[in-house]
Amino acid sequence: GESVGLHLPTLSVQEGDNSIINCAYSNSASDYFIWYKQESGKGPQFIIDIRSNMDKRQGQRVTVLLNKTVKHLSLQIAATQPGDSAVYFCGGGSNYKLTFGKGTLLTVNP
Amino acid sequence: NAGVTQTPKFRVLKTGQSMTLLCAQDMNHEYMYWYRQDPGMGLRLIHYSVGEGTTAKGEVPDGYNVSRLKKQNFLLGLESAAPSQTSVYFCASSYSGDRTTDTQYFGPGTRLTVL
Secondary structure (H helix, E strand, O other): OOOEEEOOOEEEEEOOOOEEEEEEEOOOOOOEEEEEEEOOOOOOEEEEEEEOOOOEEEOOOEEEEEEOOOOEEEEEEOOOOHHHOEEEEEEEEEOOEEEEOOOEEEEEEO | OOOEEEEOOEEEEOOOOOEEEEEEEOOOOOEEEEEEEOOOOOOEEEEEEOOOOOOEEOOOOOOOEEEOOOOOEEEEEEOOOOHHHOEEEEEEEEOOOOOOOOOOEEOOOEEEEEO
16 A cells, blocks of 8 residues: 655744755555645645655645656655645555655744 | 645544544545544555555554545545544545645544543
8 A cells, every 4th residue: 555754743944934845655556636725724725735746746735756767756845835834745546546654844934 | 725624623422323424525635534633643645546446554543444435635534443542533535646746634623532
């Protein structure tokens, strides 16, 4: 099966800086990856996803990078804002089933 | 669209009591999932369903049962609650026929405490 893990449990950045949150996965057969944001007391909120046939995908202020060679996934948030403070976690898998990492708590300092 | 909704939001049970958590989605999704989320751990899949009338076991199915009698609803049952089932439970749904995405959309969660 798939194993997904995050590199750092916490990340603190200054408002306006760029944030990078990393994730590693184990199963080279995984063909779909996703990032979620979870605020305290709420359900996970979809941010961005990427298929394994892509290396990069951009959204509004967010970019996901996929390195299949080293089985690494990252989420980049541009110009981080206080409202970005939350737990971010990645997921990976195939055939409609996903395995999720534990999450990185992002704190944005004013 | 309401998306994915869950009932109830909070519940406190005594050991041995039973209860059912209800999940509903209005996105016409084929697949539905039940996860539990515990401190320091990622979401763990309990049971899932790939269509009306079908269910399957996930990573941590023991102590739980599910039913998918209607496409839009997915019920999670605890027949005899145990303190180890204290957790936050999330329902999710995915796939409306678009094969380009496997995005799972989550509900707001049910916080369950078993005393």
